[in-house]
Amino acid sequence: MVNWLDIETKWRKKWNEGKDFEANPNEKEKKFITVAYPYPNSPQHIGHGRTYTLADVHARYYRMKGYNVLFPMGFHYTGTPILGMAKRVEAGDAEIIDGLKNIYHVPEDAIKTFVEPIKIADYFHEEIKAGMVEMGYSIDWRREFTTIDPVYQKFIEWQINTLKEKNLIMQGSHPVGWCPKDQNPVSQHDTMGDVEPDFTEYILIKFKFDDYIIPTATLRPETLFGVTNLWVNPQTNYKKITVDGEKWIVSEECARKLEFLDRKISYDGEISGSDLVGKEVTVPHRNEKILMLEASFVESHTGTGLVMSVPAHAPFDYQALVDFKKDQPLGSE
Incomplete structure (x- = not known):
């Protein structure tokens, strides 16, 4: 052997x-x-x-x-x-x-x-x-x-x-996982259980509301022309902030995340979601007014905490509008 x-x-x-x-x-x-x-x-x-x-x-x-x-x-x-x-x-x-x-x-x-x-x-x-x-x-x-x-x-x-x-490399920026406690980037091997930091890159659509911008985060910017309304959670207290000189209304969680995205943020006040319900915003590129409607399913920690509704492309939005109409008093528009 x-x-x-x-x-x-x-x-x-x-x-x-x-x-x-x-x-x-x-x-x-x-x-x-x-x-x-x-x-x-x-x-x-x-x-x-x-x-x-x-x-x-x-x-x-x-x-x-x-x-x-x-x-x-x-x-x-x-x-x-x-x-x-x-x-x-x-x-x-x-x-x-x-x-x-x-x-x-x-x-x-x-x-x-x-x-x-x-x-x-x-x-x-x-x-x-x-x-x-x-x-x-x-x-x-x-x-x-x-x-x-x-x-x-x-x-x-x-x-x-x-x-x-030799101009073969240059300093730039790219998204990284970030630890707010230790103030440094983290990768998969830096986390408990080897959890890969997750990044979702959204496109912001800016809706005009009086002197403010109400941005919504979307993965489908081409559906802008089908927007019928915005969804806002009446139970959420939204923050009025200034972002690089522009006045925005977003959720508290969104404002906090923006601080880590190389943006200059200042806090100017807050407004209840219930105070936004029924108000109108102007749709960019269409110059049309649409309503902000109440929706408890809107989560403040997702995107900006406000959602644009496109029922022609999103079945969830279509069903939400159908349910919303059922809840309205007879004879209301």
Whole structure:
């Protein structure tokens, strides 16, 4: 019977003693192999195995083709997930401590040190590296680094500045998940349970109401010409705000969200939804007046807290209008 473990051990030892994966300057054509750095907040898992095996196959292929291949490995220490883990350990969070102890089999003495984020990163750095060595990856471990090494940080600064000087990158803006408590962006891995931040991009339609704008958020701006009315919740207290010099009426939740969208907001007062019911707004591009009608189904946390009604394109709006008419006294318009 073949002892596969002995074979693995034999070849790992041979590669290590022969320094087969150490890339030094020579006359051969160069190939530099890089791959996403592992994030050391847990041991190596099957996803790591897939990712780094692909890179290793790539590196070995080019060595066989006669290239001088450099395959280094970095470890991604920066980011908020490790900071979040440290805060939870410090707070005595039973769930994370149980996971570290019984799933990852981290010794209790090590867990006690995990109140320091660097200790978490260092521990799982070595766990992941041990797994890579055991897998026999053809990495030049002399070129091992982390993203908090001063030399690496200088490299990133040089890289960004060089690209900017060549006009190959520019600073802009794009939507990100945002934590109001910590005042910084968050990604999926920053959240409890790996929840992907969700973005819905709306088009605002601005309806004129006296000296104010009543904006509604829609995914179907082309249906503007079929708008028959606006829906407003009479139980909601709406905010009068100034947005970049323009006066708006929106829900409190909408006003709060606008503060995170690079808008200049000031609060001028409030108005009850019941005071808006029955009032008229002017439809843009049609210059026609339509009514604001009451609807308890309008949610203040969705969009602007006011909804444009297009019964020709939205069955829900059509049914809401049918129900609204049934509730009106006989003889009313």
